[in-house]
Structures are given as C-alpha cells and as structure tokens.
Amino acid sequence: MNIWIEQQRALIDFTLASLARRKARNLGLLAVYALLVFVLASVALFSHALRHEATRILADAPELILQRMVAGRHDLIPPGYLEKIGRIRGVQKMEGRLWGYYYDPVIKANYTFMVPTAGGVERGTIVIGTALERVRGLALETGISFRAYSGKLYSFVVADILPRDSELVSADLVLMHEDDFRAFFEFPAGHYTDIALSVANPQEVRNIAAKLAAALPDSRPILREEMLRTYASIFAWREGIILAILSGALLAFAILAWDKAAGLSAEEKREIGILKAIGWETGDVIRMKIWEGVLISLSAFLIGYVAAYLHVFRAGGVLFEPVLKGWAVLYPRFQLTPEIDGLAVATLFFFTVVPYTAAVLVPIWRAATTDPDAVMRS
C-alpha cells in the first residue's frame, strides 16, 4: 500500500511540474472550468438558500387556512361561520383574520394591510415594514395618509417599524387596529378575510381539512404542507430550467476540454515519447494524465464553488437574482442564510467533473498510446 501511495505521490509531483511548464494554456482551461462551476454553483446555492428561507418562514404559518369561495373566487367569511365550524377535535386554535391589499398610486405598489390577531396596535396608528419605510421615506411618529377605495382620506401615525430580520415576509406590511381596518375598507361588520386554524398533530391536518370541506362545501382549505411543497418544487424547477439552459454551456465546455486535451503540442508529444522511451508504460502515462485531470477538476471546482459562495451570500447573487427570486416594486431586501447542501454539491460534481472527464478520456488515450520512435523521429 505504501509503495502505491509513494508512486501516486511521485506521479502527482511530476504532473504538477508538467502543468506548470504550460502555464498559460492550463490556466486558461482552469479559468473556463472554474467559471462554469461558478455559474452552476451560484444557481444551486441561491435556489437552495431560497428554498431554505421559504421553509423557515412557513414553519410558523398556521397549519390550515380556510377561505370561502363564491363562483370560484375568494370571498369574505360571513358572520356565523366560525360558530358553524364549531369544535373540531385536534384544532388548537381557530381565528378569523382580517387582511387586504391596498394599491398606493404614489409608488405604484401594493401594500398588505393586516390586523394582527393578537392586537397591540392603537387606533389611529400603524406599524409598517421596512421596505415601506424606505420607499415612502417614513420614520417613527410621522404621519401618512392613504386615500381609501371609498375616496375618503385616512391619516395614520407610524407607531413602530417592524424588525429588519423579518423583511422577507414583512416588507410591504402595514399593521393597524381592527376598527381602522374596517373603516378604511368599509369592511362589513362581523366579516373576516379568512380563517386560520392551528393543528397540533401534523398527521391530523388532512383529516381536519376533509372535515372542513364536508361541513362547509363553499370553502377551500389550504394546507401549510401544500404551500411548502409548491415552494420546493417551484424553486427546484426554476433551478432545473436554468441548468437545462446552461447545458449548452456545458456542452461547449466539454468540446473545449476535448479540444484542449486533443491538441497536444509538439513539446508535449516529445515529452510523452521520451517518458515512454525511458520505460514508462502506457498505463503510467494514462495515470499521469488522469491525475492532471483530477488536479484541474478539483482546483476548478474549489475555486468556482468558493467564488459562487461569495457571490450568493456576500454579493446577494446579483447575476441570477431576477430569475430565481422574482421581482416586485416593494421587494424585500434580505440576507440569505449561508447553507451548503451535500446533495447539491454532489449534483454539481456530476454536472461538471463527469462531462469533463468523459470528454478528455479519448484524447488522453490517444496521447498515451503514441509510439516513442514516431514522436522522436518527427
């Protein structure tokens, strides 16, 4: 075993020296390779971080939301609905929620107006999200007026600004008192936007949803796990689409690698010829060339991956943001939590190293089987 290790060490040593002799060429290949890894790894890291963020946020969402439908459209929950549902075994808490959208013509964006179920906002005051603070230039204790859909003007005082950490979910949020909300939207008394239910046992959720659908045929239960699933598949699908589009680049890279490996310079050919003349076997030359591939692959992978990590988690993934994140006028600014996923690394490895190796095998073999005398005579 020791001899084998020594042998490989000597081979690596030789390979490194031989790579260093052709710096420009190999650095060029390394740069292209690393760039490819960088692009693919950025996509993978970015979408994984987004998925992770979505899961983290939805972890605190209610397990079940009940909406009422009229003619296939979302409608208000009329009075008496909560009572009609009554007590369902397994439901810990059930409450009507009040929220709605408000279009602000000043900045041409939608806000989400909401009444916190726990209360805590005084009449005449609002609590706003950070994106709103930024865009409208608001500060604590300043006043702001909104023209309601009825045409009346309502003024509020900013009592508090939501913490920056929660920006991903609260960027466009405006929290207000229930009475203000009902007056602003002229919301009929006793009505709610939807009903949130919390369920203790995750295995009960489907049963409860089935019971709700049976008790209230005009309602639509929305499960948290369904939302999670949708997010997971949407992000994975977006990532997959980008990868599929980038597969053209992958193919180009494989061709480049093939070409680089096939186009042996006269000097390289002579080198192999001499090696074989002094007793190297074809197998040894192949092994050396494979080490060359391994060294280039690993360096490129490492460089590309680290660069992608910095790009996504330090620079905010500027290059792929529009595709992966989507956009909005009031888009939250958020820092993604650095997350490295073993599966994504393995996938990326399959995407880059496998095609590269497959592309260079034939040229390597061709180089390794050259006859020493043919080379040296030419």
Next chain:
Amino acid sequence: MIFQPTIIALLLASGLGLAMLLAAAPFAVAVIRHWDIRSGAERQLQLERRTYLFSTLLSFVLAVQVIALLLFVFNADRMAALFVGAMCAVGTLNVNAYGFPALILQMAIFFLATVWLVINHVDTRASDYPLVRIKYGLLLALVPVVAASFFVQLQYFLGLKANVITSCCGSLFSEGSQAVSGDLAALPAGPAMIGFYVVLGMAVAAAGYHALTRRGGYLVALASGSALVAALAGILSFLSLYIYEHPHHHCPFCILKPEYNYQGYWLYIPLFAATAAGLAVGALQFFRRVPSLAVVVPATTARLAALAAAGFLMFTAVATLMVLRSNLILFG
C-alpha cells in the same frame, strides 16, 4: 418532473454510461473474436492499444454508477417533500411502478460494476492479460442491465407526477403488509437478532479466515451474500425499531433522514462495500488457477477479504452501538 437538478444529473450519468458502454460493445466483440496475445499482427496491436482506452473508459463509467447509487437514494429521500403522503424515500419510490425497480437495478449495477472493476484490476496486473475475453464478455452482459436501468430510470423520472398520492413507509413496512417487506418486518425481533449476529459473525469469520489463510474464497462470497440479506432483514425487523425508539416503525429508509442524523449511511455504506468486496473475492476464485495470476489473485482476494471483514465488523459494531444507545426496550 424531469427538471430537477439531481434528476438531470442522474439521467446524464446514466445516459453517458450507456452511450460509452454501447461505444465499447463493438470493441468487446472484436476482442472476443480476434484476441490472440501471441500474435504480432497489426490487428492484435490495435486491439492491445485500444484495451487501454476501453478499460479506462469503463472504469470511469462504472465508478460513476457506484456513486450514482448513493445520489439516487439521497435524492429519493429529499424529494419526499414534493409528494403527498411521502415521508421518506419509500414514498418517492412508490410514486409510480418504476421507482423500486430503478433502485434495485441501480444496486445490481453497483455490485456488477465493482466485481467488473476488480476483475479488470487483476487482469491488468498480469503480463499476458489472461482475462481479457472474460472481461469483455462480462461487459457485453452488463450492457443490457445498464440499458434497462437507464430506461427504467427515465420512465420513473418522467412519471413522477406531483399530484399522485403515494403511500408512506408505514404501510409498506408494517407487520400487516402482504409483500416480502411486510414478512420481513413481522419477523420476531428475538430470533431475527440471533440470526443477524450469527450470519454476520460467520461472514466476518469467513472473510477473516480467507484474509489470513487465503482459503475458502467461495465461502466468503456465499457468506457475504447471506450477510447482506441477514443485515437487511435485521434492519427491517429490529434495528430500525431501536433507531426510531418506536416499536412499530420498520422503515429502512427513514434512517437516512437528517432527523435521524443520517445514521443509515453509517450502516449501508460499510455493508454495501463489504458485500461487494466479498462477492468479488468469490468471483476471483474462478481465476486463481490461471498461471500468470497465481500470485496476483490470492494477494488481491486476501486484501478484499480483509476489507469485507472490516466492513461487516464495522456494520455490526455500528448496529450494536445503535441498539445499546437506544432508549427502546424490546426485551425484558
């Protein structure tokens, strides 16, 4: 659901492997028909040269297939979140009829590939390539398996529909289930435990004995094969219970989940490596009489047997540790 990164990677690996094997097939036929080491003819020289290319190519393809098995299982586990009713890899594999066949074919390729790689390794160590015909014959036999695996995987991934309600491991691996999985799960824990330790002990003993004395090679393969079965039966019937600390959860896939700290990989990786090494010992026994391999084969099988013994020992040790550390009390 083909636009999932890992699925694309798996299909890429599988498709590339199949393409390379198909490219190698005409060469394999040529070797089988015309190989003659004593001849100095042009064709023989050509063939000898090309063997370098194809054995490197195939080592690469098969090595990729070995890693692909791990990726396949890991991905199946991860994708469980996308299907209603799935809680682990079982649910994902159950989405359509091709899931489990895809896994089994991938496992078959894993064992066949490792055996082929070992034979290839031994063959290149001898001066006169005594196994070249056998090697390429085996390769031709491998082509349909890899093709079937690619086809089944493609069907499986194309048929992954998010609206299918799949069944969870709880229904497949329960005592009441009619399938083999149910029968294994229903094995009483006491006898299963005794059988588990006896068979694994025998496998360790056989492999250790061969490593030391270089005798009983076929026995190693037989013991390794039985050890794989006994180990899987043991995981189903009692080990899983100890890991989950739950007297009725028999699933062999949930132990791969992050919730259980990926403990399953500590079991499966040594187990599969040891079984593959043990099977390779048996496969090499056919060639120990070949004159030019008289030194190489025993040395290689001894090393493989040592690896198998170490792997089974590690598997048993990890399993025992899991039982001892668990809070579940099955007996007493």
